[in-house]
Amino acid sequence: MAGLNLNDDAPMDVIPEEPVKPPAAIEKLIEEAKATLIAQENGEKRSLSMVVVGHVDAGKSTMMGRLLYELGRMDEKKRVANERGSAKVGKSSFSWAWELDGTQEERERGITMDIALQTLNTPHRVITILDAPGHRDFIPNMISGASQADSALLVVDAAVGEFEAGFERGGQTREHLLLVRSLGVTQVIVAVNKLDQVEWSKSRYDEICNLLKPFLAQSGFHPTKTQFVPVAAMEGINLSQPPPAASPLHSWYKGPTLVDLLDALEPPTRDINAPLRFPISNVFKGATSGIAVSGRVCGGIIVPGERLRIVPGDESAVVKAIDSDGDSLPWAGAGSNVNVTLTGVDPISLNVGSVLCREGQTVPLVSSFTAKIIVFDIQIPITAGTSVELFHHSRDVPASISRLISVLDRSNGSVIKNKPRVLTKNMSAEVEVSLRSSTYSGPASRALPIPLEPFSVNKEMGRILIRRGGETIGAGVVLELLT
Amino acid sequence: MKLINKHIEKDGSGHVTVCPEDDEDMWHLYNLIQEGDRVRAPAIRRIQNVSTTGTVDSRRIRLHLTLAVARVTWSPSAAPGADSGAANGAAGAAPAASATVEVSGRVAEENQHVKLGAFHTLDIEANKNVRIEKDAGGWDSVALARVEESCVPGRGAEVAAIVCGEGTAIFCLLSEHMTVVLQRLEVPVPRKISNQSSAHEKGLARFYQNLYTSFLRHVPYSSPSLRAIVIASPGWVRDAVFDFIMAEASRTSNKALLTARNKFIKVHVNSPHVHSLVEALKSPEIASQMKETKFAREGLMLDKFFKMLASDEMRAWYGPDHVALAADRGAIGTLLISDELFRSSDAATRKKFVGIVEDVKQKGGEVLIFSSMHESGQQLNQLTGIAAILTFPLDVEVVEAEEREAREEEERRKAEEGEAVEAS
Ligand SMILES: Nc1nc2c(ncn2[C@@H]2O[C@H](COP(=O)(O)OP(=O)(O)OP(=O)(O)O)[C@@H](O)[C@H]2O)c(=O)[nH]1
Ligand SMILES: [Mg+2]
Numbered sequence: 012m013a014g015l016n017l018n019d020d021a022p023m024d025v026i027p028e029e030p031v032k033p034p035a036a037i038e039k040l041i042e043e044a045k046a047t048l049i050a051q052e053n054g055e056k057r058s059l060s061m062v063v064v065g066h067v068d069a070g071k072s073t074m075m076g077r078l079l080y081e082l083g084r085m086d087e088k089k090r091v092a093n094e095r096g097s098a099k100v101g102k103s104s105f106s107w108a109w110e111l112d113g114t115q116e117e118r119e120r121g122i123t124m125d126i127a128l129q130t131l132n133t134p135h136r137v138i139t140i141l142d143a144p145g146h147r148d149f150i151p152n153m154i155s156g157a158s159q160a161d162s163a164l165l166v167v168d169a170a171v172g173e174f175e176a177g178f179e180r181g182g183q184t185r186e187h188l189l190l191v192r193s194l195g196v197t198q199v200i201v202a203v204n205k206l207d208q209v210e211w212s213k214s215r216y217d218e219i220c221n222l223l224k225p226f227l228a229q230s231g232f233h234p235t236k237t238q239f240v241p242v243a244a245m246e247g248i249n250l251s252q253p254p255p256a257a258s259p260l261h262s263w264y265k266g267p268t269l270v271d272l273l274d275a276l277e278p279p280t281r282d283i284n285a286p287l288r289f290p291i292s293n294v295f296k297g298a299t300s301g302i303a304v305s306g307r308v309c310g311g312i313i314v315p316g317e318r319l320r321i322v323p324g325d326e327s328a329v330v331k332a333i334d335s336d337g338d339s340l341p342w343a344g345a346g347s348n349v350n351v352t353l354t355g356v357d358p359i360s361l362n363v364g365s366v367l368c369r370e371g372q373t374v375p376l377v378s379s380f381t382a383k384i385i386v387f388d389i390q391i392p393i394t395a396g397t398s399v400e401l402f403h404h405s406r407d408v409p410a411s412i413s414r415l416i417s418v419l420d421r422s423n424g425s426v427i428k429n430k431p432r433v434l435t436k437n438m439s440a441e442v443e444v445s446l447r448s449s450t451y452s453g454p455a456s457r458a459l460p461i462p463l464e465p466f467s468v469n470k471e472m473g474r475i476l477i478r479r480g481g482e483t484i485g486a487g488v489v490l491e492l493l494t
Numbered sequence: 495m496k497l498i499n500k501h502i503e504k505d506g507s508g509h510v511t512v513c514p515e516d517d518e519d520m521w522h523l524y525n526l527i528q529e530g531d532r533v534r535a536p537a538i539r540r541i542q543n544v545s546t547t548g549t550v551d552s553r554r555i556r557l558h559l560t561l562a563v564a565r566v567t568w569s570p571s572a573a574p575g576a577d578s579g580a581a582n583g584a585a586g587a588a589p590a591a592s593a594t595v596e597v598s599g600r601v602a603e604e605n606q607h608v609k610l611g612a613f614h615t616l617d618i619e620a621n622k623n624v625r626i627e628k629d630a631g632g633w634d635s636v637a638l639a640r641v642e643e644s645c646v647p648g649r650g651a652e653v654a655a656i657v658c659g660e661g662t663a664i665f666c667l668l669s670e671h672m673t674v675v676l677q678r679l680e681v682p683v684p685r686k687i688s689n690q691s692s693a694h695e696k697g698l699a700r701f702y703q704n705l706y707t708s709f710l711r712h713v714p715y716s717s718p719s720l721r722a723i724v725i726a727s728p729g730w731v732r733d734a735v736f737d738f739i740m741a742e743a744s745r746t747s748n749k750a751l752l753t754a755r756n757k758f759i760k761v762h763v764n765s766p767h768v769h770s771l772v773e774a775l776k777s778p779e780i781a782s783q784m785k786e787t788k789f790a791r792e793g794l795m796l797d798k799f800f801k802m803l804a805s806d807e808m809r810a811w812y813g814p815d816h817v818a819l820a821a822d823r824g825a826i827g828t829l830l831i832s833d834e835l836f837r838s839s840d841a842a843t844r845k846k847f848v849g850i851v852e853d854v855k856q857k858g859g860e861v862l863i864f865s866s867m868h869e870s871g872q873q874l875n876q877l878t879g880i881a882a883i884l885t886f887p888l889d890v891e892v893v894e895a896e897e898r899e900a901r902e903e904e905e906r907r908k909a910e911e912g913e914a915v916e917a918s
Contacts (some may be wrong), residue, residue, distance in 0.1 A: 113686055113687075114686050115695060117686075126685075145731075146731045148728040148764070152685075191858060293687070294682065295693050363685070390804045391800045393799070394803065395878070396873075396876030396877040396878065397876075397877075398873050398876060400767065408767075409767045414878075432816075436806075482764075
């Protein structure tokens with residue numbers, strides 16, 4: 012990753028195992044970290060993370076590229092390089108998006124395929140942004156990003172027909188909103204983009220806000236935590252600066268800019284006293300030595316020098332260094348999105364979906380559990396035995412809804428019906444979920460248990476999503492671990 | 495499978511002798527042989543001879559044994575390279591792995607070497623005759639249909655399928671009754687890291703290279719019985735995979751592979767997991783070409799059931815008890831039933847399901863027995879193994895209530911009769 016001491020060219024094969032710090036030193040470091048974190052909670056500059064979501068081509072990456080430039084995270088040289096490069100392949104309209112769409116295929120196709128992680132500095136916030144793909148085939152990656160965020164920016168395309176395409180059934184505007192809400196995000200900023208395409212029409216802007224508001228409320232976003240802002244990402248209107256007097260937007264919009272809204276986002280409460288949980292979302296070669304993993308600290312504090320367990324498995328690794336977007340950190344607390352360089356470990360034992368834990372406080376492994384779920388707007392009802400994909404952080408595994416336990420009242424949670432035959436749309440229910448292993452001929456896919464915790468123990472480790480046939484059919488929280 | 499001999503009495507007792515040839519035949523045998531049958535097949539047994547001088551001489555001999563079956567077990571073929579990563583993906587050729595059926599029980603016919611009642615376990619061998627004898631009622635319509643189906647000469651179409659995602663590929667071979675997972679390939683591909691993408695691209699390049707090696711090793715692309723090679727994936731991985739395979743074929747002048755070009759079918763699926771096979775096989779590209787194959791029919795039928803569940807819940811029933819009720823009322827238009835249900839060790843249970851099948855057929859309904867060796871069959875198994883599409887809507891709860899009332903009525907009547915008898 013950029014910034015992992017790229018200029019240090021120590022040979023790869025000499026990886027001295029990092030000396031493990033004595034427990035007392037670790038405890039001391041954790042205490043220091045806690046004190047600093049508490050001080051930061053009341054400080055000037057607070058940090059949080061935000062996932063950028065919305066239907067394909069809404070302008071998410073363009074907006075983020077433009078913001079990075081306006082806020083000084085992308086220099087002029089880089090901007091010119093992106094402009095030239097994209098023009099050369101006949102994709103100049105994606106010049107801003109190139110900053111985030113880094114892979115060859117993304118650039119060729121003009122489509123974001125996986126999460127890009129960047130950091131934005133606003134006057135009072137340090138915001139980790141996770142730019143998500145809008146294409147429906149890459150929702151697994153979007154989920155991986157959303158599960159690492161505490162707030163969301165929804166980008167919608169104001170152009171006639173485009174907003175509608177994203178908002179109708181099967182469009183990602185709806186699915187993304189439901190997904191981020193189900194993953195615990197409660198505050199959302201809606202950027203109504205491409206207003207240049209609709210002659211800066213106020214009535215179109217109002218129309219879109221009015222269509223979205225009821226859906227947002229219905230999906231569980233409180234109106235006070237939902238903000239709307241009119242923008243045009245390509246031209247950079249109303250992102251970090253209010254619309255200039257010459258802009259038609261100036262005549263009817265006097266509200267906050269996008270950056271004003273970002274600057275007022277509420278940072279999450281951090282559970283730094285919980286046992287350490289670090290679900291891995293990416294594994295790659297460290298720039299200098301060792302192997303690096305990225306992810307979000309979902310409880311506790313991670314410090315260099317400690318030997319951590321990798322769950323599942325019997326392996327452990329020593330934390331060599333921690334960094335965030337290139338800046339090396341003395342430690343990282345719950346809620347931070349960081350890269351962790353590990354040594355003394357065979358890369359084979361590190362997988363996306365594994366969780367780093369402290370010895371003696373490891374996360375449980377399960378292959379079946381009960382959950383309380385909300386059924387989404389589905390057409391085909393859920394039967395006992397429905398084959399699904401279970402999503403938990405950055406991992407998705409084949410599973411089945413092995414038992415329909417009861418249908419619950421959505422408002423008070425009381426049981427309406429036991430052992431229902433099917434679950435239909437918008438129901439709330441308690442179900443049993445089991446990981447699936449296939450038993451037909453050939454090497455059986457081992458249904459390896461996955462690390463999971465009840466929601467009552469660790470909220471971030473206890474949320475699940477359920478998909479079938481490329482559609483999210485339900486979301487919920489883990490109640491009880493069975494086997 | 496070759497049918498050697500068949501002799502069935504009117505009462506459903508009798509014997510059938512067949513000669514299994516491949517894995518699929520083993521699967522048929524596993525489904526045909528039930529507890530309580532007598533099976534005669536070649537076996538190997540250790541024999542001890544005590545000579546006149548008292549020395550014990552032990553040797554293994556080949557002989558034919560007839561066993562009273564106490565247990566039948568199935569082990570699917572264990573293809574090599576279960577989880578081969580970049581390191582071991584390219585090593586070694588595939589040994590011929592095959593499925594086995596193990597039959598154990600007591601020896602039921604005295605033999606010069608083995609005493610009656612001695613316990614024995616034998617592996618059914620390919621290309622050797624096996625004789626299955628059942629008691630009265632044993633050769634029911636479902637068993638006979640399977641004998642017939644399995645002995646149709648000529649192998650059915652085979653299809654190879656590769657379900658892939660970025661860094662994962664599952665190689666499968668589908669025949670009429672079974673899906674064999676040949677290999678699960680996993681090559682770690684680092685995910686994109688902001689604006690430095692070379693690690694991702696290098697990982698992908700390694701993945702395609704490994705995938706190609708596995709392809710050559712596992713997919714019998716030049717075999718005439720291989721009808722199609724399906725590449726299924728979300729996103730655009732399938733295009734990249736296909737292009738890579740074809741580019742390598744040209745580069746290495748692999749004529750056979752180049753001529754197989756038109757066997758390839760690229761299909762979009764929603765997930766890179768093996769259960770996407772069902773989705774791939776019911777896609778229009780494939781269903782139109784292979785609608786007569788068992789796996790395509792199973793996939794389409796399961797789909798039809800779920801669609802009915804969505805449009806008219808009262809016409810889509812599942813679960814043994816509910817389906818039996820629907821059958822009683824002559825409401826079943828299409829019955830979906832898994833072969834697993836007929837393998838019950840309890841004869842009465844099997845009889846019940848055979849009864850439902852016969853009943854539905856007799857009333858003009860359609861019956862499809864799913865193979866548990868296909869993903870569609872596995873999904874039906876999860877759904878209790880039995881489901882039905884009804885010809886007219888019926889409310890499960892109303893029917894259950896009616897049944898309950900009828901039962902109570904019956905009991906009341908019996909009780910009254912009982913009182914009447916006592917009183918008289
Ligand atoms: N006219 C106009 N076009 C815009 C604006 N913002 C973005 N676009 C164009 O919309 C297209 C898609 O932009 P992206 O930034 O790639 O959209 P995205 O939401 O990141 O797309 P995915 O990540 O693939 O879902 C590009 O051609 C942009 O130039 C805008 O404000 N006005
Ligand atoms: Mg994008």
